[in-house]
Amino acid sequence: MTAPSIEIQVRSLERRFREGEREHVVLDDVDLEIRRGETVALRGRSGSGKSTLLNLIGGIDTPNAGSIRVADTDVTALSERERTLFRRRHIGFVYQAFNLVPTLNVADNIRLVLELNGVKHASADVRIAELLDAVGLGDRGASYPDVLSGGEQQRVAIARALSHQPAVLLADEPTGNLDDQSAEIVLALLDELVRSMGGTMLIATHSNSVASYCDRVIELHNGRFESDTTT
Amino acid sequence: MIPVTHRASLSYLLRHPWQLLLALLGVAIGVAVIVAVDLANSSARKAFLLSMDAVTGEATHQIIGGPAGVDENVYTELRVRHGIRSIAPVVEGTVFADERRLSLLGIDLFAEGELRSFTTDASAGDDDSGVEALFRSLLTEPGAVVASASTVERLGIMIGDPVEIIAEGRAHSATLVAVFEDAGGIDDLLVVDISTAQIWLGRIGRLSRIDARLTDDEAVERLEEVLPNGNRLLNAAARTRTTADLSNAFMTNLTAMSLLALLVGLFLIFNSMSFSVLQRRPLIGVFRALGFTRRQLLTMLMLEAAFIGAVAALLGVLLGIVLGEQLLALVSRSINDLYFRVSVTSVDVELLTVLKGFAAGIGAALLASAVPAIEATSYEPRLAMTRSSLERRARSALPLLAIAGVATMVGSAAVLAGSGSNLVAGLAAVFMLILGFALCVPLFVRVAADLLANFAGRLAGTTARMAISGIAAGLSRTAVAIVALAVAVSATIGVSVMVDSFRSSVGDWLEQTLQADIYVGVDRGSMDLELVQDISALDGIVEVSTSRRAWLESEAGQTQLAAIRMAPGSYAGTEILDADPAEVWPAWERGDVVLVSEPYGFHSSVGPGDVILLPTDQGDREFCVAATFQSYDVNSSAVMMSRATYDRHFADDGVDAIGLYLAPDVDADTMISAIDTLGAGRQTLRIASNVSIRRISLEIFDQTFIITDVLYWIAMGVAFIGILSAMLALLLERIREFATLRALGMTPAQVGGLISAQTAVIGLLSGVAAIPLGAAMAWVLIKVINRRAFGWQIDMVVTADVLVVAIGFAVLSALLAGIYPALRAARLHPAAAMREE
Structure with a gap:
């Protein structure tokens, strides 16, 4: 049996932010490889560079130096528009603050991504029903985000992030706004759905329980990797 | 030391400069228009009163007489x-010098006494100055004139220079013999000896x-x-006031237009303030939790x-003074065209206006x-309100708002x-309607x-x-x-429909009224009667009509006859409006009818069968009113x-103008040339075909409404800023989205397109909402405001293009206002936006 190919490859990555006269280094010469189907937890304190790394891999930010390959594409070589189209097709995002579109109901929040990917209305309906069933919200398609609990909103966000079957799911503190019970449900769901799709997942967290769901745990400190442990 | 709440407030305002600027602009422009209109109106009126005071x-x-004056x-x-002894004769009229319209005042220097001060302040030169010199010059030099320094400067002449004066269509040689010091109210005024004025003015x-x-x-009783x-003997001040009051309706309408600009500005500041309060909801919650009372936060x-x-008002007042200077030219031109001669070049800033x-x-x-x-400070501190709960509250208030709206419209x-x-009261009703x-x-x-969203969802995803x-969510x-945009657009619809309807009615009226083929008259004067006879005798002229206009004055006011x-x-x-023409005309020709x-009928509540009293040369006489006729003359009496x-009834054989009816085969232009030749050397005539009079009349009409155009474009500008401000506010609120x-x-293009689509729909909804309000405003303006101001009956004409243009304009202005927010949203760096949150 051959080993799974590399899905995410980061080389000599640097990201700096200017704060007035000073330059703040957020990521400093980071190298990383994640295989297809692997789930990885990025752990570290606030400001350690976790979210920045996720944003760079997802193509919503650009590095000052280094390269990033995701799904055989050199993301750092893409133009702004190409990165957007790449993200649209290959990346799914889950945020701590859910970030659902408040003016769209649950079904339309998911449909939005499907439409962006050119999925026809009828097919989208089927896919939305599947996803909502999968996240346990089969009867909430017509509800608006503001009437859902935090856990329910995050389940919708997961369904939206996975709707187009992305190669990589990037989750930034997905349970940060949830109580322990809801967090458990959401993590189990994420783990199950991503693995069933054979997708790759990178979760930024400072929670031990989140890390326990992952194949690998990488510790990040002051923009550098401190440890990389296979669980 | 500034209290910490006020420092927090100030710091918030300074950290949101664009928001602050838009709020300031909205109010400042509204204030500027009010100040400008007030300054222009009061300056024009003051200039008129000043000139009347100077001349009086x-x-x-x-003591006044009939149309021919006093013997x-x-x-x-x-x-x-x-x-x-304390009386002085006056002959006055209008003359032209270097194509400039001037007032001519003929006085008897011996009788002037203490009546007019400026006649004693004239200077006839360095070596020969004073009243004696002036007396000598005016009495002994034929055509000697005196004028104010600024008038002389405008005419480009100096003492001793000859100047050609056109009076009653005839040229006269004059010489400037002295100059008055510039003083209020004597601009564009020439003073001559009374006998010179009598000759020049015929x-x-x-x-x-x-x-x-x-x-x-x-003394009054004795006289x-x-x-x-x-x-008859009339009170001089009351007479001046009556003349000045002629333009009251015109000025009131302008003031109403300026209030409209402020009203639109009001919506803008409501938007800005509610947004700034909304943004600080968590801070307000913290202040409340720390123990600040509602009253303190309020x-x-x-x-x-x-x-x-206060800052906006300061800016608005300064801007208003500048705008007032521009507006003054338009206002004084309209007043000159429509009511009375007023010469004013700069605004007079009064404390009351400021x-x-x-x-x-x-x-x-x-x-x-x-x-x-009040809304933001009414919650319990623990309720850090979310946007959605605020929107829910707003939505639940909609039916109540609508009921209040309907009640206000019924009111x-x-x-x-x-x-x-x-x-x-009519104008107040317009504002209640809005x-x-x-x-x-x-x-x-x-x-x-909601309806459109479903439709658009099915159609375009x-x-x-x-x-x-x-749109509904926010x-x-x-x-x-x-x-704000709907009110501004409805004002454009209302005013456009009113102006179009008015123009159409005036056009029809001119078409009907101007029955003669050619009209002949003299600029601001009467025609030479022999010339009238000679013209009437020209071959090719079948019929001649004549007209004479005169102002009859009594204690009750002025009546134009x-x-x-x-x-x-x-x-x-x-056009006879309320009686049978077949019965009216014979009676009108025969008796004291x-x-x-x-407008006269409306303002004086007079109709067929009523009797009115007119001052004639034989004293007050009763005349029977046979009917009301249609007229769009601004002088409503x-x-x-x-x-x-x-x-x-009047010892006056003067003729102001004649209408000539040509034989069918006579060319109007050929006849105009013939009349011109006949008048050459005798009197400068104004000869025009009915077609050109109609055209010129409509041109004057259009000029009169330039001010209206200017004001409603300003209201649109404020609404534009309102949309821009609202879209920027939405953008800031939804940056994470x-x-x-x-x-x-x-x-980026899709996100920009999303905002543009939203603003386009905002424009569309504004345009659609503006149609019923615009139509209602037009109706009130035509049937109530114009009727009450001027007494005119106008047929309301609504053309589809006005409505289409209004909707197109609303969409276009919303789209334009949405460009900047759309560009900003498109350029949004998602990672940075997330980080800022």
């Missing part, structure tokens, strides 16, 4: 026989009036007793509003901020129905956006649905912007009399 001098009373023997009789043996300085009632029949927010209002501006600015800011401020109708012919309608707009937006549902913000000799068959040119213009009747969309894979 110390005179307390004036100069009356003056001699009063002075010599009755020994009344009034040999006649006076325009006799000024009198009567210090007590006894009245000896005054011959046909002459005071903080209201002080902030007052501060914005105070009005400040009161309007601060008042508007406080009023607009009160609702969001507006009640005010209209119950206020008789009161113009101010307010009532504005309260109904949010419910309309909610319903329309989730992104389209999201764009439109965002109703607390979008509705106010839509209201038109004495017409109708050409046979030309009666149809005058008159027709009254529609016109009475039409047959020439035969006029001749029976847009960042998420970018993270999900929407391109």
